[in-house]
Amino acid sequence: MVNDWVFAISADEVEEEDVMPAEIDGWDIAIYRAKGKFYATHDKCTHGDAYLSEGVVVGEVIECPLHQGRFCIKTGKALSAPVSKPIEIFETKLEDGKIYVRLRET
């Protein structure tokens, strides 16, 4: 995995307080828009393997669609049961209406 910025999704595809999926280099990524800022996390919930991009964004929190486990989308921290392991987060940047994500080196 390279350490470069990779295009993920157009900014206008992600509504305020919402989340959309993006596949980058085979990774399932969830792209969030909350309070005007964009965030990215791994798309799979660490509890039940559901796609967080199908979940509900409440403020700066993503709620899993399956069991309503909650993660902070800024830090990845697990906030409430039944999730306990944090979700991986990624850096994002907005350029020319496009959201770019920087995946970690592996």
Add this chain to the structure above:
Amino acid sequence: MPHLDANAELLRRQREIVDKKTLKKFTKRRDLPGLCYFFGLLACIAGTGYLVFLSTSWGWVLWPAMLLHGIMLSHLFAPLHETSHGTAFRTRWVNEAILWFCGIVTIWPPIYFRYDHAGHHTYAQEPGKDPELVLPAPRSLMEYIYYVSAIHLWIKNFGWLFRHARGYMHPFNKQFVPDEDLWRIYLEARIMLGIYATLIIGSIYFQTWAVLIYWAIPTVIGVPVARMLRVADHTGCPEEPDLHTYARTVTTDLVTRFFCWNMSYHCEHHLAPSVPFHQLRKLHEEVGNQMNSVGKGYIAVQWEVLTKHLSGVFPKRKKIQPLSKKI
């Protein structure tokens, strides 16, 4: 990992019935509906509590007053359930405060219930896997009485509390809780038992019956009504993982929907547990024709269970085996 396959399959089946865009219309979180429902229920509890107060010098009249009060108290299970999902309120601390309040009053350990209930949503109506399918149906009259009388409820809930308080969890229950979170469950049980012990000791010290007549006795004699409502959720539905049929949406009146926080729309709740209780009716209008909407009320469903789904008086029970993996 079997539970991951089950979760993926569940979401796939959900999406066949309702897409994300449609669902988003119903998942918006608000505080006001939940506050109206909660404080409305508290007002009813205060009213029946006042009736108990008035009845204390009227001899036997105290008992029907305590029964009515207990029926009101038992409906605190509804906000407990909604707040365990975390969907009842937008403001998180309000959600958690009401979750704990309801858990303590109804004697359900709230954090453990959250894990247990997540397992129920993954494995609803799968015998041996669904943690809330404590009675496989119930299939006999004795099991029905055992369930509705809530004897099983007190054995189960106090069993959880005493086992967890001494740092032990039954293997069947343990599969739903990550190892790193076991301490929270154990601490929760100790806090709850500490509160109940304080109430008992305080009652003896101050020589008061208040805890008994305003809470303990009403809770025990009133909870069967809430249990009867719960029978309608799944009992007699096919024991297979089919979102269309494994739950039941019951037709009922506004007052009953108020007390059960719209859990009469139980199919819709299982279809999309992210949808808050106050939006379930609208979701029902959208997808209800695809769900098991039985067009009957709670009493009719109760009669159906008693006359069609029970075979004999005594049960034939199977031992439940724990799963090999955590949920």
